[in-house]
Amino acid sequence: MSTTDTIADRSWSRARTAVLRDAVGVGVAVGALGLSFGALSVLAGFSVAQTSALSLLMFSGASQFAVIGVMGAGGGALTGAATATLLGVRNSLYGLNLASLLRLHGARRLVGAHLVLDESSAMATARSDPREARLAFWATGISVFVLWNIATLAGALGAHVLPDPEALGLDVAAPAAFVALLLPRLRGRRLWALAVAAAVIALIMVPLLPAGIPVLVAGLTAIVAAFTARRAGDR
Structure with missing residues (x-):
């Protein structure tokens, strides 16, 4: 083996170690939120098995919180979906x-599609080397999937055996999780204004529409406003 090959192998080994370390760190951080999801799902009326099925099959944190939030508030399955x-x-x-x-x-391709997340996508696109990017995607996606599901099961079982899980204040965990997911994406005054306007619309619609519908109205309003602003900017 030439000196050049040896240097390349060592460089790849260091890069691979760094990617795997970061992937596990992301998995631990995101997995911790799975504890809240598992507990909140049980509080919303889902069984432990149903809660685990949501994490295994849907596997999209914000969407999972939306389902249990809407249905737990009395909304229908179609609205939650x-x-x-x-x-x-x-x-x-x-x-x-x-x-x-x-x-x-x-x-x-089916497995890869299931692992397309905010975290796995960010880890992959942050790297210029295609081999590192592919490793980052798979390592992060698998890490988050495994730890999220373990944490979901632990949270669901914990809430299932507690006499009064609501006393822990878990009812505010879902809104807090949405805020945590949203804040890093609000870059610039225009996005902040759009987010505030959507929130105001949702609050106004709460007493007027069934559970879950105000969120859809606010979301669709934000999408229309974003496309309108984009077209105006293009012109």
């Missing part, structure tokens, strides 16, 4: 961006 779908649209956009990088086919 519509809200979750609206929040999950961004994952489709991530997938389009990652398709040329990952180049997956067959069963691997």
